[in-house]
Amino acid sequence: MIKRFIRRVFGLRGDAPIRTPRSKHGLSREEISPGALKVCDGLREAGFSAYVVGGAVRDLLLGTEPKDFDVATDARPEQIKPLFRRALIIGRRFRLVHVMVGRETVETSTFRAADPETSVAGSARAEGTRVQDEHGRVLRDNVFGSQAEDARRRDFTVNALYFDPATEGVIDYHGGLADLKKRVLRVIGDPATRYREDPVRMLRAVRLAAKLGLTLDADTRAPIRRLAPLMERVPPARLFDEMLKLLLSGHASACLRQLRDEGLHHGVLPLLDVILEQPLDERFVTLALAQTDERVLTDRPVSPAFLFAALLWHEVLAAWRAREKRGERPIVALEEAMDEVLDAQCEKLAITRRLTATMREVWVMQPRFEQRSGVRAQRLLEAPRFRMAYDFLALRAASGEVPAELETWWRAFQSADADSRKAMLVPETGPTKKRRRRRRKKAAPARDASPA
Numbered sequence: 001m002i003k004r005f006i007r008r009v010f011g012l013r014g015d016a017p018i019r020t021p022r023s024k025h026g027l028s029r030e031e032i033s034p035g036a037l038k039v040c041d042g043l044r045e046a047g048f049s050a051y052v053v054g055g056a057v058r059d060l061l062l063g064t065e066p067k068d069f070d071v072a073t074d075a076r077p078e079q080i081k082p083l084f085r086r087a088l089i090i091g092r093r094f095r096l097v098h099v100m101v102g103r104e105t106v107e108t109s110t111f112r113a114a115d116p117e118t119s120v121a122g123s124a125r126a127e128g129t130r131v132q133d134e135h136g137r138v139l140r141d142n143v144f145g146s147q148a149e150d151a152r153r154r155d156f157t158v159n160a161l162y163f164d165p166a167t168e169g170v171i172d173y174h175g176g177l178a179d180l181k182k183r184v185l186r187v188i189g190d191p192a193t194r195y196r197e198d199p200v201r202m203l204r205a206v207r208l209a210a211k212l213g214l215t216l217d218a219d220t221r222a223p224i225r226r227l228a229p230l231m232e233r234v235p236p237a238r239l240f241d242e243m244l245k246l247l248l249s250g251h252a253s254a255c256l257r258q259l260r261d262e263g264l265h266h267g268v269l270p271l272l273d274v275i276l277e278q279p280l281d282e283r284f285v286t287l288a289l290a291q292t293d294e295r296v297l298t299d300r301p302v303s304p305a306f307l308f309a310a311l312l313w314h315e316v317l318a319a320w321r322a323r324e325k326r327g328e329r330p331i332v333a334l335e336e337a338m339d340e341v342l343d344a345q346c347e348k349l350a351i352t353r354r355l356t357a358t359m360r361e362v363w364v365m366q367p368r369f370e371q372r373s374g375v376r377a378q379r380l381l382e383a384p385r386f387r388m389a390y391d392f393l394a395l396r397a398a399s400g401e402v403p404a405e406l407e408t409w410w411r412a413f414q415s416a417d418a419d420s421r422k423a424m425l426v427p428e429t430g431p432t433k434k435r436r437r438r439r440r441k442k443a444a445p446a447r448d449a450s451p452a
């Protein structure tokens, strides 16, 4: 206790770990996944030390189920690999080992010192480094270190706990156990320095606090508002990964509220500006996030494409309407509006191409729901993304953007048999072209689309 106090006051590094036996923290071997146990036991039998570390230990101590189990060891990658039947050395600048045990993959890394991947120099150079990597040049080798160094390079005290399955003890360099007990999230070392090294840590602070129901320690919280503009320097692909984690955490609504409270959204992530600054969207976006959280928490699948499509929908709508007002044809205006919005987003946040393709499909299908006559309705029903687009329509109806009756009609239409479907169809206006259900001459013509 006193030791910890002195360390904190004088900013000393916690190089002397505190070992806590199972009787004090309660975490037992049985709670560790079979894969992680096999890896730790195998390494120990070969004379190395091996610990379960990071998010898994933290989550187990908090009583939540970990996403995955990571192992840290003093063995080098080339020493780890031969110990296991299915193991793969991965990573270019940081080599680590993926050990496959049954259907589990255990990420096994050697203790290492500072992390050039996430240090300021690292992120500033990241793009250039990647280019050079493609040409086979490795700028920096692995920087292996001691366990104490490995603990110090981690972001939060609660993420730097090492569980030893052999003794069931927890090794704690930075007071993580005490912080867990107080339910506090605290940066290791000086927060401003650590955020400058890697601004993504600010986003992680908010995400982990919201996800785990922890309070941000005052010193951890204080510099965030001031340093928020540093987020601009984070490579878009990394930002996308972190945002995806945040949005799919099951606590997206809470995370975004906290981002706003910390001033982390403003002018930093265009997406968040969109989500948080426009009252018009509020109901639609709130519903989308609430729905996503609920699906994640009940273990149902969530589509990131659907979520991003929802988060950006009102941006697209606004751009679309503006273009139509300027006299562009509806379908052209919609295509252009989608390009405009996605281009602006992807500059900062690299939404993957696979996602944007699906997002476009979902958006483009929206005006087609207005067509409830003959062949068009039937064709829409057969479109590959129909289900997702329909769910999207349901969200629009729930938020009051389109009449509830439109959604009800489509819900009924989907589940009706062929005869009832026929009866439901609204008569064609204009020249009627009756066709049999499955016969198609051409792909749906572009003029199917009209503004919502």
Ligand code: ATP
Binding pocket: 053, 054, 055, 056, 067, 070, 118, 153, 154, 155, 156, 159, 160, 198, 200, 201, 204, 245
């Ligand atoms: P999650 O539950 O989201 O997986 P996590 O803490 O396990 O949370 P990971 O991204 O899986 O997050 O990272 C594993 C560990 O690596 C963390 O617990 C932390 O110790 C360390 N770490 C991750 N990102 C950083 C970072 N930006 N800076 C320092 N350490 C980090």
Ligand code: MG
Binding pocket: 054, 055, 056, 067, 068
């Ligand atoms: Mg993890």
